[in-house]
Amino acid sequence: MNFLPIIMFPALFALVFMGLPVAFALVLISVLFGYIILGDMIFLQLYGPILSTSSNFILAAIPLFIFMGAILERSGIALRLFKALQLWVGRLPGGIGIATILMCAVFAAASGVVGAVEIVVGLMAIPAMQRYNYNGELIAGTICAGGSLGTIIPPSIVVVVYASIAQLSVGQLFAASLIPGLLMVAFFLGYLLIRAILKPQDSPPIPAVDLDISLSEKLTITLKALIPPLVLIFAVLGSLLAGAASPTEAAAVGAVGALLLAASFKELSFETLKASLAVTVRVTSMIMLIVVGGTMFTGIFALAGGGQLIRDLVDFIGFGNTGLIVFLLLIVFIAGFVLDWISIVLICIPIFAPIVKSAGIDPIWFAVMVMVVIQTSYLTPPMAPSIFYLRSIAPPSLTYQHMYRGVIPFVILQLLVLLVVALLPETATYLPSLLVGL
Amino acid sequence: AEITWRMPAAISEGSFFYQNFMERFAANVEVTTGGKLEVQPFGAGVIVPAFKVYEAVQDGLVDAGHSTPSYLVNQDPTNAIFASFPGGMSGEATLHWVYNGGGEKMLQDFRREKMGLHSIVVGIGTSEFMAHSNKEIRTTADLKGLKYRTSGAWAAVVKETYGGVPTVVPGGEIYTLLQRKGVDAIEWSTPGANLSEGFHEVAPYIIMPGVHQPSFLWEVFVKTETWDALPDDLKAQIEAAAKLTTYESYAHFGNSDIKAMAEYKKTKVEMITLDNAVVEEMREAGRSWARKKAKELADAGDTSMQKIMDSYFAYQKAWAENSEYLVRDIVK
Amino acid sequence: MTSFLSVIDRVSNFFGGIAKLVILCLVLSMIYEVIARYVFDAPTLWAFDISYMLNGTIFLLGAAFTLQADAHVRIDFLSSRLSHKTQQFLNGFFYSFLLGPCFSIFTYIAGKKAYKAFITNEVENVSPWAPLVWPFYGVIALGLGIFALQFFCEGMKYLKREKIPGEHAGEIDNIEIDTIEINNTGEKS
Ligand code: NA
Ligand code: NA
Numbered sequence: 001m002n003f004l005p006i007i008m009f010p011a012l013f014a015l016v017f018m019g020l021p022v023a024f025a026l027v028l029i030s031v032l033f034g035y036i037i038l039g040d041m042i043f044l045q046l047y048g049p050i051l052s053t054s055s056n057f058i059l060a061a062i063p064l065f066i067f068m069g070a071i072l073e074r075s076g077i078a079l080r081l082f083k084a085l086q087l088w089v090g091r092l093p094g095g096i097g098i099a100t101i102l103m104c105a106v107f108a109a110a111s112g113v114v115g116a117v118e119i120v121v122g123l124m125a126i127p128a129m130q131r132y133n134y135n136g137e138l139i140a141g142t143i144c145a146g147g148s149l150g151t152i153i154p155p156s157i158v159v160v161v162y163a164s165i166a167q168l169s170v171g172q173l174f175a176a177s178l179i180p181g182l183l184m185v186a187f188f189l190g191y192l193l194i195r196a197i198l199k200p201q202d203s204p205p206i207p208a209v210d211l212d213i214s215l216s217e218k219l220t221i222t223l224k225a226l227i228p229p230l231v232l233i234f235a236v237l238g239s240l241l242a243g244a245a246s247p248t249e250a251a252a253v254g255a256v257g258a259l260l261l262a263a264s265f266k267e268l269s270f271e272t273l274k275a276s277l278a279v280t281v282r283v284t285s286m287i288m289l290i291v292v293g294g295t296m297f298t299g300i301f302a303l304a305g306g307g308q309l310i311r312d313l314v315d316f317i318g319f320g321n322t323g324l325i326v327f328l329l330l331i332v333f334i335a336g337f338v339l340d341w342i343s344i345v346l347i348c349i350p351i352f353a354p355i356v357k358s359a360g361i362d363p364i365w366f367a368v369m370v371m372v373v374i375q376t377s378y379l380t381p382p383m384a385p386s387i388f389y390l391r392s393i394a395p396p397s398l399t400y401q402h403m404y405r406g407v408i409p410f411v412i413l414q415l416l417v418l419l420v421v422a423l424l425p426e427t428a429t430y431l432p433s434l435l436v437g438l
Numbered sequence: 439a440e441i442t443w444r445m446p447a448a449i450s451e452g453s454f455f456y457q458n459f460m461e462r463f464a465a466n467v468e469v470t471t472g473g474k475l476e477v478q479p480f481g482a483g484v485i486v487p488a489f490k491v492y493e494a495v496q497d498g499l500v501d502a503g504h505s506t507p508s509y510l511v512n513q514d515p516t517n518a519i520f521a522s523f524p525g526g527m528s529g530e531a532t533l534h535w536v537y538n539g540g541g542e543k544m545l546q547d548f549r550r551e552k553m554g555l556h557s558i559v560v561g562i563g564t565s566e567f568m569a570h571s572n573k574e575i576r577t578t579a580d581l582k583g584l585k586y587r588t589s590g591a592w593a594a595v596v597k598e599t600y601g602g603v604p605t606v607v608p609g610g611e612i613y614t615l616l617q618r619k620g621v622d623a624i625e626w627s628t629p630g631a632n633l634s635e636g637f638h639e640v641a642p643y644i645i646m647p648g649v650h651q652p653s654f655l656w657e658v659f660v661k662t663e664t665w666d667a668l669p670d671d672l673k674a675q676i677e678a679a680a681k682l683t684t685y686e687s688y689a690h691f692g693n694s695d696i697k698a699m700a701e702y703k704k705t706k707v708e709m710i711t712l713d714n715a716v717v718e719e720m721r722e723a724g725r726s727w728a729r730k731k732a733k734e735l736a737d738a739g740d741t742s743m744q745k746i747m748d749s750y751f752a753y754q755k756a757w758a759e760n761s762e763y764l765v766r767d768i769v770k
Numbered sequence: 771m772t773s774f775l776s777v778i779d780r781v782s783n784f785f786g787g788i789a790k791l792v793i794l795c796l797v798l799s800m801i802y803e804v805i806a807r808y809v810f811d812a813p814t815l816w817a818f819d820i821s822y823m824l825n826g827t828i829f830l831l832g833a834a835f836t837l838q839a840d841a842h843v844r845i846d847f848l849s850s851r852l853s854h855k856t857q858q859f860l861n862g863f864f865y866s867f868l869l870g871p872c873f874s875i876f877t878y879i880a881g882k883k884a885y886k887a888f889i890t891n892e893v894e895n896v897s898p899w900a901p902l903v904w905p906f907y908g909v910i911a912l913g914l915g916i917f918a919l920q921f922f923c924e925g926m927k928y929l930k931r932e933k934i935p936g937e938h939a940g941e942i943d944n945i946e947i948d949t950i951e952i953n954n955t956g957e958k959s
Pocket of ligand 2 (some may be wrong): 337338376378383
């Protein structure tokens, strides 16, 4: 039995819990264990992930989406947008949270990069919710869960990578994940509504005086505040869904759109621009370095024999199909606590796909279930990218306590979606079946 | 195992090519060497980035590598002759040239001299689809202004000879961009490998034959020192495993292509076969590209591309002139 | 010593400033591509390579700047219970004696790769544009080098107890939300 890959995890946690930034812990553990395997060559080996991450075209969408969000926030466009959204859904219990999830869903539909979605919407929604004294856990949970929607709502990079590894049609997988994605949005909205009714103090309704205006005034505010950003968001969404831009190009359209909108509202000062650029540099570097560290860790885990270890384990335990699916999804769920989605997909799927295929399980259905479970990985600590992204933009008054506790109900909701997809495979397989024989 | 080779591939684990060449080779080596050599395969990006596999072996980072000369064409166009290029031979003729016409030997000498690597061919493939397209392509005039996802020699020909617009699209974005008409046409792989990508679901036309990539070639390579230090019997066993892998995977590709073609015909996608005259015009443009590159290199004092190309074209000519005895299972 | 540290801080800030400008370059080049591709039906050959190169540049030239701002994510729910002194020692030790040296070696390797790419005229592997790669490789080496220096610099600040790990403000604090108070008509008040 080869214990080396297993030991990597407690060693990683030791550094992480000691308070070393996660990215640095990933790098150091990779260097240490890599040295045991490769000796001096390890530094040459680990230069690979630095180069490949720096050269990744898809990741170039990240700074653009962050920049777009930062400009929107500073210019006040986002705040006006929320003001207007509040006018429409503010009378609903938990109205701002509902508006947040709706916006996350729209942004998720415009992007496949989860961190960017969360940062764009988070920069707008946190101050809005704090202004109305939302419960800290609810703020954190809503933002994190909303941000993670980027995975399941197409377009999604997770889906693309999964499809390429498992040899499935990307288009079919996009179609397959659409209904579960919308289902998840519905579950989140339902939860926010019910919770707001049961515990009104956690997501208080907007004071009536704020909403007590005439319809014509309401429409004026909407036209002035809601329409321009919606046009912007739909420009991003539209250039992806209809206008045919890649995520990076769509993100650039969004960034320029945000600049133009801010300028048209005379809110684009040199200071605003400078501050937005500074935030963009810091958040981009932070995210990119985690990707570098995660890729290093994955590589060393594979070199240490991690893949073989998992293969042996699956062979060792015999299961029926239901048991096998539960077991594989459980591994993905548990892996989600400690690994990022790239690592999970890279390590698990090459091993799982042949097992699933030979067991005669519908690979599309299985893929969608994995996608739903991978979504929980954004929220489950200690390796919780959604929480990291939130942390990077959150004020100190939002603590880790808030974040870790706040995501729990949303993880449960995601698992409920999993249950629905598991019991009703049609939720995943119906739309792709429409595509066959175009 | 007495010897273990860590061997990263330039393609993702689980992909069509990975299973056919990489995993098949690892399994065959196990059999032919009686377990003396163990090949530990790794997918692209897991321990070495996809396009850095040659360099990783040269650096001594891994013992062996698995990649295609296609990825070295920008660096040295000589690789295009081995990788297959527009105007190049069919898979069938390539197979003969590589093993019986001196092709593999030339590849080995070239790798040894230029890169310090010992190369063994482990895979030769069938033709790709020339395009999944949103626009009808029937003549070379249809290539003008065409936003076409392609690379290498074909990109140069499309741009310089036919006024097309070759464009880079990252792997994961191809499907989406094709669906939303961000590109007019894309080329990817063989009919069998393309089927699961689902391109035919989003673009109304398939253009054939695969002029741009009539065949393809994958190789396994180790440092020359590594190879030269092996005992002769082991070398022979590894070579046998590689050759077996090539033949097995070739038949596997053809078999899955034919089945896939039948699948495509059940869908609404329109399959356009270009006229012979158009095909020959494109192929000649591809050969001109190769001659031009060989001349540029020769003028700079490097005649290896010229020599290899001459052998290749001579074999192609002989095949074209003398293969009419072969029965072709085509019903028109 | 202190002046040496402040020089490193200033170098990191300078390259962080370059990274900020590169963001604008990324926006402009992508918009150029969008217009060329969708309005003039003539996509550029270079947009793909330029976009990842610019993103890599933002990341690497911004890495030291980000480290200086202590903006890399920590999971500090356990470590925040340790004394400041212990936190400073742990971080100072890891930064100065492990991360600094590791990234120095990465810098050396990146520099060697850039030099090799320069003398062999290495070009990008598969892009039709086939740009020379040494400028980008050089930026990687440069970014890693400043990053390594900043690790030593930050490590010293912790060991000298001038800075406390994780005491940075969240990004949103830099946004002056309260100055953009909005009334019901959607105008700035
Ligand atoms: Na998405
Ligand atoms: Na997690």
